[in-house]
Amino acid sequence: MNGNSMDDTNSDKPVGKAVKPGHEAFMVADNVNVWYGDNHAIQDVSIEIQKNQVLALIGPSGCGKSTFLRCLNRMNDSIEIAKVTGLITLDGQDINSRDLDPVALRARVGMVFQKANPFPKSIYDNVAYGPRIHGLAANRAELDEIVYTSLERAGLLQEVKDRLNNPGTGLSGGQQQRLCIARTIAVNPEVILMDEPCSALDPIATARVEDLIDELSENYAIVIVTHSMQQAARMSQRTAYFHMGKLIEIDDTDKVFTNPQHKLTEDYITGRFG
Amino acid sequence: MMNSNLGQTTRHRVEASLKRRYAKERRFKAAGIAATFTGLAFLAIFFVNLVSQGTSAFQQTMISLEINFDRTALAPDGDVDPNADYEAVVRDSLRSLFPDVTDRRERRQLSSLLSVSASYDVKDMLAADPTLLGSTQTVWLSASANVDMVIKGNINRDVPQDLRTVSDLQLLWIDELLAAGRLEKKFNTALFTNGDSREPELAGIRGALMGTFYMLLVTIALAFPLGVAAAIYLEEFAPRNRWSDLIEVNINNLAAVPSIVFGLLGLAVFINWMSLPRSAPLVGGLVLSLLTLPVIIIASRAAIQAVPPSIKEAAFGLGASRMQVVFHHVLPLAMPGMLTGAIIGMARSLGETAPLLMIGMVAFIVDVPGSVTDPATALPVQIYLWADSPERAFAERTSAAIIVLLAFLLLMNLAAVLMRKRFEKRW
Incomplete structure (x- = not known):
């Protein structure tokens, strides 16, 4: 890293277009800062998340992309030393305001985690859990309907329809991750956050999950954190590059990967560090 | 050249230290085994001691007596009288086995071979089954703790009479009863059905x-x-x-x-x-x-x-x-x-x-x-x-x-x- 790029890192404005024209900004983060105790983990990040699109967050380890993701459904609330400032709005509503309950927010902004974490319950109960706690189904038939469509949309129904009562933890890694996705979409959220959903999967399972994410982007706004640049390039419409807690560049994915505007972005995607 | 030399020294040093490292491991393992077995040995001593002392308590010596459920003595009004002299019934039965014991003091010694609970056991037996009235039954009754201890070998017969809780005469009777097959060790139910008592043969948990x-x-x-x-x-x-x-x-x-x-x-x-x-x-x-x-x-x-x-x-x-x-x-x-x-x-x-x-x-x-x-x-x-x-x-x-x-x-x-x-x- 040379002196120049350090200076660039400290410049305030990220390069690129924050918004893709013709798409509605659905979730807006404005000047978000996160501190973990004294550690300034996220510095002045402003991003717009749009409907029916996949936004990829890339960057070297520890750059704050996962931290930022967790701000979007207030998962940082449970970390006592974490402090979040700045405005994040969902459909115009401040998600950190006192009026908005984090429980209600998380029903609208679902999350898929890095490591597949099915509950130690049956496959059916895993998918039905969200609808049950939120009272989304009036009766058993409706619940069945939600579970089946969710598994279908997660591309898992054919594989598990004969053993819905088997434990979800007995599935293979890739199936478990698709089960977690089915569990998330069963609540019918508006935004889905994904934190490196494929990092623990083999290439075939990864391909299946990527296809699934591609299909899901027709209906949901998706934000995905990934370490794989190929994955970001394949799946996302827009890409944001984070470096040391700062948003360096955000633009159409094609543009970021073919013609990065910032030296740091170029270094990262060409594999010079990271 | 430099590298291969370095490789040689590393190899020598590793090989030289291997022996020491393995010796250390063996010593540690030996110490662990010694500690485990010391613990186990103490546990074994504890259990052996406990079991050798305690298991005999699960058995109690019983005396078999011919009890005559006499109508005139036990049911003078036709019904079983709970206040009748059951003690006398049991006493008489025991005395009938030793007709030549006539001295009052000796008779008292003879009676003390039986537990104080014997008469109550007979009473309970009759209360539970009134049809026994008029018959004579062979009944196993609890012996006193002293008899029990003699049978279990916990009383030393070789010491002088004054130094033990059982008299020479009582020992004689015990041997006679034993020879007649009237003394037997049976499962000690009292231990599990009774509360505490001053009499050891009646004490239970x-x-x-x-x-x-x-x-x-x-x-x-x-x-x-x-x-x-x-x-x-x-x-x-x-x-x-x-x-x-x-x-x-x-x-x-x-x-x-x-x-x-x-x-x-x-x-x-x-x-x-x-x-x-x-x-x-x-x-x-x-x-x-x-x-x-x-x-x-x-x-x-x-x-x-x-x-x-x-x-x-x-x-x-x-x-x-x-x-x-x-x-x-x-x-x-x-x-x-x-x-x-x-x-x-x-x-x-x-x-x-x-x-x-x-x-x-x-x-x-x-x-x-x-x-x-x-x-x-x-x-x-x-x-x-x-x-x-x-x-x-x-x-x-x-x-x-x-x-x-x-x-x-x-x-x-x-x-x-x-x-x-x-x-x-x-x-």
């Missing part, structure tokens, strides 16, 4: 067992819900600050407080201030729950901490409230650990003696308690009481009671292991 049972009932009913609730609150809801640190330190300290202090606290608070009955399993249970509470809280907190955070995050991520996360996910996964902690806490309470001395459960109580407020004693206290008794026959009963206590401890620990295996979920 039933009262102590029931006392312990009621006490543990009170303890588990109080300590488990309170302990689990406290653990859940401290782990999942309480903010981390100076106060929660203080509480944590105090709970850990409470677990290390000597148990007799809890007994004094129970005496002051439950008996003197709240006027609860003395010697009652209720108070014992209250004191033992205070004693067990920190153990259960600590075990439950550890069980909650062992629940994978990823499961909690998944539930939070779906929009579950804190309460839902706790009751749907944390509690079911932590329950085996909590139950194990509770059973280990209970096992500890089972063996507690000191605090019970403070609240009067050390009293001599003959009746078997029927509720948590009846006066009672507990198994470890019964052991303490018997160990203090001078009679030779109480020594083996002490060991027998210890064997029963250990059997219960073993059962409870086994239950803990099985429960853990049964409910443990893998993820």
